[in-house]
Amino acid sequence: MDSRARILIVSDTHGDRKYLAEAIDRVQPDELWHLGDSEGDRDWIEKYSGCPVRIVRGNMDTDNSIPYDLIFDIPCHKVFMTHGHRYGVTQDLDSLKNAAKNNNCDIILFGHIHIPVLISPDGANVPWIVNPGSIARPRQDGREHTYIVLTFSKRFDPLFNQQTIKSDR
Numbered sequence: 001m002d003s004r005a006r007i008l009i010v011s012d013t014h015g016d017r018k019y020l021a022e023a024i025d026r027v028q029p030d031e032l033w034h035l036g037d038s039e040g041d042r043d044w045i046e047k048y049s050g051c052p053v054r055i056v057r058g059n060m061d062t063d064n065s066i067p068y069d070l071i072f073d074i075p076c077h078k079v080f081m082t083h084g085h086r087y088g089v090t091q092d093l094d095s096l097k098n099a100a101k102n103n104n105c106d107i108i109l110f111g112h113i114h115i116p117v118l119i120s121p122d123g124a125n126v127p128w129i130v131n132p133g134s135i136a137r138p139r140q141d142g143r144e145h146t147y148i149v150l151t152f153s154k155r156f157d158p159l160f161n162q163q164t165i166k167s168d169r
Protein backbone atom coordinates (compact mmCIF):
# COMPACT_ATOMS: atom_id res chain seq x y z
CA MET A 1 0.00 0.00 0.00
CA ASP A 2 1.35 3.40 -0.89
CA SER A 3 0.33 6.99 -0.29
CA ARG A 4 -1.92 6.95 -3.36
CA ALA A 5 -4.02 4.00 -2.11
CA ARG A 6 -7.75 4.66 -1.93
CA ILE A 7 -9.58 2.41 0.54
CA LEU A 8 -13.36 2.13 0.60
CA ILE A 9 -14.65 1.43 4.12
CA VAL A 10 -18.25 0.23 4.46
CA SER A 11 -20.44 -1.51 7.00
CA ASP A 12 -23.84 -3.04 7.46
CA THR A 13 -24.77 -3.68 3.84
CA HIS A 14 -27.19 -6.45 4.93
CA GLY A 15 -27.23 -8.04 1.48
CA ASP A 16 -28.42 -4.83 -0.20
CA ARG A 17 -26.00 -4.40 -3.10
CA LYS A 18 -27.41 -1.24 -4.70
CA TYR A 19 -25.66 1.45 -2.66
CA LEU A 20 -22.50 -0.60 -2.21
CA ALA A 21 -22.22 -1.03 -5.99
CA GLU A 22 -22.67 2.71 -6.43
CA ALA A 23 -19.94 3.46 -3.89
CA ILE A 24 -17.56 0.97 -5.54
CA ASP A 25 -18.27 2.50 -8.97
CA ARG A 26 -17.67 6.02 -7.64
CA VAL A 27 -14.52 5.32 -5.66
CA GLN A 28 -12.83 2.62 -7.78
CA PRO A 29 -10.98 1.51 -4.62
CA ASP A 30 -7.56 -0.08 -4.38
CA GLU A 31 -8.89 -2.01 -1.36
CA LEU A 32 -12.30 -2.48 0.26
CA TRP A 33 -12.72 -2.97 4.01
CA HIS A 34 -16.14 -4.26 5.14
CA LEU A 35 -16.97 -3.94 8.85
CA GLY A 36 -19.56 -6.71 9.04
CA ASP A 37 -23.15 -7.64 8.38
CA SER A 38 -22.59 -8.37 4.71
CA GLU A 39 -25.07 -11.24 5.12
CA GLY A 40 -23.52 -13.69 2.69
CA ASP A 41 -22.28 -11.22 0.10
CA ARG A 42 -18.53 -11.72 0.57
CA ASP A 43 -18.03 -13.50 -2.78
CA TRP A 44 -20.10 -10.90 -4.65
CA ILE A 45 -18.21 -8.03 -2.97
CA GLU A 46 -14.83 -9.54 -3.86
CA LYS A 47 -15.87 -10.12 -7.47
CA TYR A 48 -17.68 -6.79 -8.04
CA SER A 49 -15.03 -4.62 -6.39
CA GLY A 50 -12.16 -6.23 -8.30
CA CYS A 51 -9.75 -5.36 -5.48
CA PRO A 52 -8.45 -6.96 -2.27
CA VAL A 53 -11.18 -7.15 0.38
CA ARG A 54 -10.84 -7.35 4.15
CA ILE A 55 -14.05 -8.33 5.90
CA VAL A 56 -15.09 -9.08 9.48
CA ARG A 57 -18.06 -11.00 10.78
CA GLY A 58 -21.06 -9.09 12.10
CA ASN A 59 -23.89 -10.22 14.33
CA MET A 60 -26.06 -11.00 11.28
CA ASP A 61 -23.36 -13.00 9.43
CA THR A 62 -23.37 -16.79 9.54
CA ASP A 63 -20.12 -17.57 7.68
CA ASN A 64 -17.82 -19.02 10.34
CA SER A 65 -14.79 -18.57 8.09
CA ILE A 66 -15.02 -14.78 8.51
CA PRO A 67 -13.14 -13.57 11.61
CA TYR A 68 -14.78 -11.31 14.17
CA ASP A 69 -11.71 -9.08 14.38
CA LEU A 70 -8.79 -8.25 12.12
CA ILE A 71 -5.59 -6.60 13.29
CA PHE A 72 -3.16 -5.53 10.63
CA ASP A 73 -0.44 -3.05 9.80
CA ILE A 74 -0.61 -0.36 7.18
CA PRO A 75 2.24 2.12 6.65
CA CYS A 76 2.89 3.94 9.94
CA HIS A 77 -0.30 2.61 11.60
CA LYS A 78 -1.86 -0.48 13.13
CA VAL A 79 -5.56 -1.11 12.52
CA PHE A 80 -8.13 -2.84 14.73
CA MET A 81 -11.13 -3.76 12.58
CA THR A 82 -14.32 -5.27 14.04
CA HIS A 83 -18.08 -5.10 13.71
CA GLY A 84 -18.40 -3.96 17.31
CA HIS A 85 -21.32 -5.99 18.64
CA ARG A 86 -19.01 -8.08 20.84
CA TYR A 87 -17.64 -4.89 22.45
CA GLY A 88 -20.93 -3.29 23.54
CA VAL A 89 -20.64 -0.33 21.15
CA THR A 90 -24.32 0.49 21.52
CA GLN A 91 -23.60 1.46 25.15
CA ASP A 92 -20.10 3.00 24.94
CA LEU A 93 -16.74 2.57 23.21
CA ASP A 94 -14.65 1.68 26.29
CA SER A 95 -14.29 -2.08 25.62
CA LEU A 96 -13.50 -1.38 21.98
CA LYS A 97 -10.82 1.15 22.91
CA ASN A 98 -9.31 -1.27 25.44
CA ALA A 99 -9.15 -4.08 22.87
CA ALA A 100 -7.41 -1.80 20.41
CA LYS A 101 -5.02 -0.50 23.07
CA ASN A 102 -4.15 -4.05 24.17
CA ASN A 103 -3.16 -4.76 20.56
CA ASN A 104 -1.22 -1.49 20.14
CA CYS A 105 -3.60 -0.24 17.45
CA ASP A 106 -3.95 3.45 16.66
CA ILE A 107 -6.88 3.15 14.23
CA ILE A 108 -10.19 1.58 15.31
CA LEU A 109 -12.76 0.71 12.65
CA PHE A 110 -16.19 -0.58 13.68
CA GLY A 111 -19.77 -0.84 12.44
CA HIS A 112 -22.98 -2.18 14.01
CA ILE A 113 -24.62 1.07 15.12
CA HIS A 114 -25.53 2.26 11.58
CA ILE A 115 -24.47 5.81 12.50
CA PRO A 116 -21.26 7.48 11.25
CA VAL A 117 -18.55 8.23 13.82
CA LEU A 118 -15.27 10.00 13.10
CA ILE A 119 -13.14 10.82 16.11
CA SER A 120 -9.62 12.02 15.44
CA PRO A 121 -6.82 11.75 17.98
CA ASP A 122 -6.51 14.75 20.25
CA GLY A 123 -3.48 13.65 22.22
CA ALA A 124 -0.96 10.93 22.89
CA ASN A 125 -2.21 7.34 22.89
CA VAL A 126 -5.63 8.33 21.59
CA PRO A 127 -6.61 6.35 18.49
CA TRP A 128 -8.64 7.26 15.45
CA ILE A 129 -12.16 5.88 15.97
CA VAL A 130 -14.11 5.45 12.74
CA ASN A 131 -17.52 4.05 11.84
CA PRO A 132 -18.70 4.62 8.26
CA GLY A 133 -22.36 4.23 9.23
CA SER A 134 -24.54 1.91 7.19
CA ILE A 135 -24.49 2.19 3.44
CA ALA A 136 -27.76 0.23 3.22
CA ARG A 137 -29.78 0.93 6.39
CA PRO A 138 -28.75 4.26 7.92
CA ARG A 139 -30.12 5.33 11.30
CA GLN A 140 -28.74 8.85 11.76
CA ASP A 141 -30.80 12.00 11.21
CA GLY A 142 -31.43 12.43 7.50
CA ARG A 143 -30.94 8.69 6.87
CA GLU A 144 -28.09 9.26 4.42
CA HIS A 145 -26.31 6.20 3.03
CA THR A 146 -22.72 6.72 4.14
CA TYR A 147 -19.27 5.26 3.60
CA ILE A 148 -15.68 6.35 4.20
CA VAL A 149 -12.83 6.81 1.73
CA LEU A 150 -9.43 6.48 3.37
CA THR A 151 -6.41 8.02 1.67
CA PHE A 152 -3.06 9.07 3.04
CA SER A 153 -0.99 12.19 3.11
CA LYS A 154 2.64 12.02 2.00
CA ARG A 155 3.59 11.16 5.58
CA PHE A 156 0.97 8.37 5.70
CA ASP A 157 -1.30 10.38 7.94
CA PRO A 158 -4.78 8.89 7.47
CA LEU A 159 -7.35 11.08 5.74
CA PHE A 160 -10.88 9.78 6.42
CA ASN A 161 -13.47 11.34 4.12
CA GLN A 162 -17.14 10.55 4.75
CA GLN A 163 -19.22 10.29 1.58
CA THR A 164 -22.98 10.01 1.11
CA ILE A 165 -25.32 8.58 -1.48
CA LYS A 166 -28.76 10.15 -1.86
CA SER A 167 -31.62 7.75 -1.38
CA ASP A 168 -34.17 7.29 -4.11
CA ARG A 169 -36.55 5.47 -1.81
